[in-house]
Amino acid sequence: xxxxxxxxxxxxxxxxxxxxxxxxxxxxxxxxxxxxxxxxxxxxxxxxxxxxxxxxxxxxxxxxxxxxxxxxxxxxxxxxxxxxxxxxxxxxxxxxxxxxxxxxxxxxxxxxxxxxxxxxxxxxxxxxxxxxxxxxxxxxxxxxxxxxxxxxxxxxxxxxxxxxxxxxxxxxxxxxxxxxxxxxxxxxxxxxxxxxxxxxxxxxxxxxxxxxxxxxxxxxxxxxxxxxxxx
Amino acid sequence: xxxxxxxxxxxxxxxxxxxxxxxxxxxxxxxxxxxxxxxxxxxxxxxxxxxxxxxxxxxxxxxxxxxxxxxxxxxxxxxxxxxxxxxxxxxxxxxxxxxxxxxxxxxxxxxxxxxxxxxxxxxxxxxxxxxxxxxxxxxxxxxxxxxxxxxxxxxxxxxxxxxxxxxxxxxxxxxxxxxxxxxxxxxxxxxxxxxxxxxxxxxxxxxxxxxxxxxxxxxxxxxxxxxxxxxxxxxxxxxxxxxxxxxxxxxxxxxxxxxxxxxxxxxxxxxxxxxxxxxxxxxxxxxxxxxxxxxxxxxxxxxxxxxxxxxxxxxxxxxxxxxxxxxxxxxxxxxxxxxxxxxxx
Numbered sequence: 072x073x074x075x076x077x078x079x080x081x082x083x084x085x086x087x088x089x090x091x092x093x094x095x096x097x098x099x100x101x102x103x104x105x106x107x108x109x110x111x112x113x114x115x116x117x118x119x120x121x122x123x124x125x126x127x128x129x130x131x132x133x134x135x136x137x138x139x140x141x142x143x144x145x146x147x148x149x150x151x152x153x154x155x156x157x158x159x160x161x162x163x164x165x166x167x168x169x170x171x172x173x174x175x176x177x178x179x180x181x182x183x184x185x186x187x188x189x190x191x192x193x194x195x196x197x198x199x200x201x202x203x204x205x206x207x208x209x210x211x212x213x214x215x216x217x218x219x220x221x222x223x224x225x226x227x228x229x230x231x232x233x234x235x236x237x238x239x240x241x242x243x244x245x246x247x248x249x250x251x252x253x254x255x256x257x258x259x260x261x262x263x264x265x266x267x268x269x270x271x272x273x274x275x276x277x278x279x280x281x282x283x284x285x286x287x288x289x290x291x292x293x294x295x296x297x298x299x300x301x302x
Numbered sequence: 303x304x305x306x307x308x309x310x311x312x313x314x315x316x317x318x319x320x321x322x323x324x325x326x327x328x329x330x331x332x333x334x335x336x337x338x339x340x341x342x343x344x345x346x347x348x349x350x351x352x353x354x355x356x357x358x359x360x361x362x363x364x365x366x367x368x369x370x371x372x373x374x375x376x377x378x379x380x381x382x383x384x385x386x387x388x389x390x391x392x393x394x395x396x397x398x399x400x401x402x403x404x405x406x407x408x409x410x411x412x413x414x415x416x417x418x419x420x421x422x423x424x425x426x427x428x429x430x431x432x433x434x435x436x437x438x439x440x441x442x443x444x445x446x447x448x449x450x451x452x453x454x455x456x457x458x459x460x461x462x463x464x465x466x467x468x469x470x471x472x473x474x475x476x477x478x479x480x481x482x483x484x485x486x487x488x489x490x491x492x493x494x495x496x497x498x499x500x501x502x503x504x505x506x507x508x509x510x511x512x513x514x515x516x517x518x519x520x521x522x523x524x525x526x527x528x529x530x531x532x533x534x535x536x537x538x539x540x541x542x543x544x545x546x547x548x549x550x551x552x553x554x555x556x557x558x559x560x561x562x563x564x565x566x567x568x569x570x571x572x573x574x575x576x577x578x579x580x581x582x583x584x585x586x587x588x589x590x591x592x593x594x595x596x597x598x599x600x601x602x603x604x605x606x607x608x609x610x611x612x613x614x615x616x617x618x619x620x621x622x623x624x625x626x627x628x629x630x631x632x633x634x635x636x637x638x639x640x641x642x643x644x645x646x647x
Binding site: 198201203 | 346383432
């Protein structure tokens with residue numbers, strides 16, 4: 072089984088899982104706050120926030136990667152801040168790949184979560200208010216539990232996007248085996264070397280399998296939530 | 303005592319309402335679009351208004367956030383939390399008087415169920431219980447029965463009556479159904495196009511000829527409170543009211559207990575001579591105290607019957623044919639069937 076993929080490919084697969092996992096973990100809370108603000112909030116700059124969130128979806132990934140390089144490179148303003156404060160370096164590290172994956176998956180994640188929050192009857196939140204519940208308690212006991220399937224779907228979409236991100240990643244952190252060479256980058260490399268195609272195909276199958284499993288898993292979880300509610 | 307003063311503009315509609323609501327049920331009555339729901343949403347703090355002064359027992363709630371107002375709000379559509387079972391719904395706002403509320407509202411068999419599996423009537427009972435368990439200092443009921451069909455209404459109404467009789471907090475009850483209002487409320491505030499057009503004790507307002515343009519002949523009339531003095535073998539109940547004894551259909555109440563009887567003004571027939579050979583059971587000797595000719599074919603006749611007041615809406619033609627004048631002694635005929643069973647409490 073281990074011969075089925077070469078050591079480089081195993082490394083790329085595990086790296087991809089790591090990158091997508093951390094990208095999802097960190098963007099999920101931020102994404103939820105943004106989705107909640109867009110769904111329920113009425114504030115100045117709401118439209119601008121909406122555009123900003125969706126930009127990575129419509130901009131060429133290369134541009135996103137380039138902007139990340141400018142902002143989060145070692146000499147970039149934000150890159151310097153993160154290095155000083157947390158000792159966190161993004162440039163040419165797997166952390167940078169995770170950042171790129173998070174940014175690219177963010178619009179998909181926010182969109183799914185926003186739709187599910189909007190689908191929660193605001194009347195229920197109102198009813199909870201009349202029963203003395205604070206905003207935070209309403210969020211915890213009503214909004215999040217009811218929007219749960221959508222939040223989960225958002226996480227899965229973000230994760231899947233993170234697994235397959237190519238353009239922004241390669242621009243921002245380049246294609247360094249063992250460091251930033253994720254699944255998608257690995258497939259690209261294999262396609263460029265003679266005789267690499269069979270391995271590329273195997274990696275493609277692996278990535279399809281992971282995507283399918285993630286989707287099925289989230290469907291099952293969402294179904295369980297629905298069943299409990301109506302059962 | 304609850305004092306309310308609200309000003310709110312919605313485009314070309316202005317809600318400008320001020321009224322007082324004592325302990326007990328005050329009905330907020332009016333046609334749809336008259337601003338009833340907006341009034342209680344403003345009282346709850348859920349509706350942002352230009353002015354929304356709410357004073358409860360001398361304490362102003364103007365600067366109190368909606369979730370700190372200690373209100374029990376029952377929505378038209380119940381709004382139970384679908385992700386929680388009945389018990390968790392009930393306890394969401396607190397566990398005040400838990401055992402009593404569950405017992406009184408008959409909820410003990412529903413506690414493990416989820417809202418999706420409840421009937422409309424059950425949902426409203428849970429919603430009412432949830433509001434009560436939050437230990438409210440006022441209750442706001444927004445047409446709690448309007449989404450229910452006849453039998454379900456009949457299922458919930460008795461619980462509302464128990465509630466009315468057991469609490470001493472102000473209750474605002476929004477409704478457009480006069481039979482509900484007459485059955486439950488002690489006071490009434492009538493809204494029309496965002497303004498309070500009538501307000502006061504229910505009996506006084508309903509028997510006020512000036513109310514007819516707003517309430518219609520069907521909904522105006524007297525609400526008499528009487529004592530049950532006997533039940534007949536053929537299924538009638540005799541009620542001694544200030545206006546005289548009335549027979550109403552159905553074995554109602556206990557002997558010695560008090561019941562309310564509603565007599566809509568359009569269900570009163572006037573006769574100058576004592577009627578004989580008629581199927582009507584209730585004939586009262588009354589004195590005409592006022593005649594008011596409306597804009598249309600009708601005349602509103604105010605009648606003094608014993609210590610009570612009755613209203614009769616008759617046509618101008620009948621009025622002229624009978625030569626009715628103020629001070630005249632006539633007979634008021636109320637067909638027993640005219641007092642609809644669900645109007646008898």
